[in-house]
Amino acid sequence: MVKGIICDIGGVLYEGNMPIKGAIEAIAELKKSYKICFATNTTRRAPCTIISKLNKMGFNINENELLTTLAVVKEMLQKRDAKAYGLLTQDASDFFGELLSSGEKVDFVVVGDAAENFNYTRLNRAFRHLQDGAKLIAAAKNRYFKDSDGKLSLDAGPFVKALEYASSLKAEIVGKPSAEFFNLALKSMNLKPQEVVMVGDDIESDIQGAQDAGIRAILVRTGKYKPSDLDKPIYPDEDIASISKLPEILKKF
Amino acid sequence: MVKGIICDIGGVLYEGNMPIKGAIEAIAELKKSYKICFATNTTRRAPCTIISKLNKMGFNINENELLTTLAVVKEMLQKRDAKAYGLLTQDASDFFGELLSSGEKVDFVVVGDAAENFNYTRLNRAFRHLQDGAKLIAAAKNRYFKDSDGKLSLDAGPFVKALEYASSLKAEIVGKPSAEFFNLALKSMNLKPQEVVMVGDDIESDIQGAQDAGIRAILVRTGKYKPSDLDKPIYPDEDIASISKLPEILKKF
Numbered sequence: 001m002v003k004g005i006i007c008d009i010g011g012v013l014y015e016g017n018m019p020i021k022g023a024i025e026a027i028a029e030l031k032k033s034y035k036i037c038f039a040t041n042t043t044r045r046a047p048c049t050i051i052s053k054l055n056k057m058g059f060n061i062n063e064n065e066l067l068t069t070l071a072v073v074k075e076m077l078q079k080r081d082a083k084a085y086g087l088l089t090q091d092a093s094d095f096f097g098e099l100l101s102s103g104e105k106v107d108f109v110v111v112g113d114a115a116e117n118f119n120y121t122r123l124n125r126a127f128r129h130l131q132d133g134a135k136l137i138a139a140a141k142n143r144y145f146k147d148s149d150g151k152l153s154l155d156a157g158p159f160v161k162a163l164e165y166a167s168s169l170k171a172e173i174v175g176k177p178s179a180e181f182f183n184l185a186l187k188s189m190n191l192k193p194q195e196v197v198m199v200g201d202d203i204e205s206d207i208q209g210a211q212d213a214g215i216r217a218i219l220v221r222t223g224k225y226k227p228s229d230l231d232k233p234i235y236p237d238e239d240i241a242s243i244s245k246l247p248e249i250l251k252k253f
Numbered sequence: 254m255v256k257g258i259i260c261d262i263g264g265v266l267y268e269g270n271m272p273i274k275g276a277i278e279a280i281a282e283l284k285k286s287y288k289i290c291f292a293t294n295t296t297r298r299a300p301c302t303i304i305s306k307l308n309k310m311g312f313n314i315n316e317n318e319l320l321t322t323l324a325v326v327k328e329m330l331q332k333r334d335a336k337a338y339g340l341l342t343q344d345a346s347d348f349f350g351e352l353l354s355s356g357e358k359v360d361f362v363v364v365g366d367a368a369e370n371f372n373y374t375r376l377n378r379a380f381r382h383l384q385d386g387a388k389l390i391a392a393a394k395n396r397y398f399k400d401s402d403g404k405l406s407l408d409a410g411p412f413v414k415a416l417e418y419a420s421s422l423k424a425e426i427v428g429k430p431s432a433e434f435f436n437l438a439l440k441s442m443n444l445k446p447q448e449v450v451m452v453g454d455d456i457e458s459d460i461q462g463a464q465d466a467g468i469r470a471i472l473v474r475t476g477k478y479k480p481s482d483l484d485k486p487i488y489p490d491e492d493i494a495s496i497s498k499l500p501e502i503l504k505k506f
Contacts, residue, residue: 116374117373118376119369119371120367120371123407123411124407127406127407131404143418143421151384152384153381154376154415158415161414161415162407162415164414166396
């Protein structure tokens with residue numbers, strides 16, 4: 001019996017700047033019967049910016065229902081009393097504040113989806129920090145996302161891969177599909193894997209990641225979904241046209 | 254018996270803008286006894302710019318002694334009557350001229366070491382061409398090179414890797430370590446693998462690549478060389494302090 005939902009955000013609740021048809025109503029209905037943890041690898045925006053964007057669209061989501069990889073990385077750096085060089089957007093950098101250093105020596109290089117802030121100078125600086133002993137943290141490793149013009153655009157993953165290749169290091173991945181991230185989502189709802197379903201548009205980060213953590217996973221055919229996603233050796237427990245179908249399909253689970 | 258040398262350029266003949274000590278004299282001496290093919294994965298500069306830089310430093314090298322991956326890629330595009338989107342420096346783009354297209358549809362994405370021209374907008378554009386069916390050509394896949402400030406800097410390889418990861422495609426690598434490139438070098442001297450030695454500073458592209466093509470390979474401890482290169486499971490046939498030691502060591506081969 002399903003008691004909770006881990007719900008991806010970009011591509012599931014909205015595309016570009018528009019809510020997906022029926023998503024606002026579906027979430028309002030689901031909230032009556034289930035706990036929901038909104039769990040996103042989106043790293044372009046700070047958590048409060050994400051909440052504000054969603055609520056302006058018409059959703060009604062509280063900050064304590066949101067789990068973002070940026071928040072997890074921030075807590076990790078605080079616990080370790082560490083300094084990092086960030087490949088991040090300005091909004092994400094502001095969220096990290098003094099944990100980021102522009103100095104010569106840092107403990108970590110943190111890569112989020114920096115968008116236009118990915119340029120040669122910054123990537124080379126990150127590479128040199130890695131050469132000097134910094135560890136590589138990937139807030140996420142997604143390959144691409146569905147951009148506001150309806151086409152796919154590069155996410156953080158390719159740039160993480162670039163730095164891994166240059167430095168011969170392996171990044172620690174904080175967001176989905178890491179099992180730790182799914183465990184944090186479960187913990188936030190105080191539920192067990194078998195009591196929860198994951199809903200997402202990313203066949204690897206959302207579907208494979210959840211299943212690897214023992215959580216059933218439903219793929220939505222919105223956002224970055226492509227028919228060829230279903231050719232891969234990853235089998236969602238269900239695939240649905242959009243989140244608007246989730247209340248109905250969950251009755252079967 | 255050695256009759257010819259395939260000689261890498263950056264990090265072997267010069268570092269930054271200065272010839273390596275003894276390199277000019279060594280090349281002049283070697284030219285008396287051996288055929289030399291100067292073979293480089295340097296893609297920031299057009300072939301004529303490379304020749305002009307070398308000869309200004311005091312080397313005496315003809316254009317027909319030079320084999321660069323850019324020239325090989327250009328010939329390939331011409332033969333196939335194809336258009337490409339280039340992630341390249343301005344100098345390299347000028348070399349390709351009308352073979353590059355800024356239009357909607359291209360047959361290939363060509364990645365060289367674009368330096369500051371690697372930015373999010375261009376990389377994303379390349380990614381979208383790949384999504385639309387363009388094939389990915391890597392003029393080289395080197396991880397890094399020794400920059401003019403004495404530190405390592407990102408080469409084309411990490412960006413090729415980024416695009417491969419984003420698109421789930423595999424790039425065709427034109428330069429070293431591809432066997433085809435070494436075969437072109439042999440052909441230019443009309444020599445067999447066992448008559449030739451490769452000299453380079455890149456343990457993978459130069460040493461491993463040459464050995465895979467049946468050519469003995471000598472690592473110079475200049476340029477991007479790091480002591481840890483010798484920890485890897487790649488064994489140069491010889492390693493020498495710099496190219497200045499090559500005339501002497503070749504007597505042993």
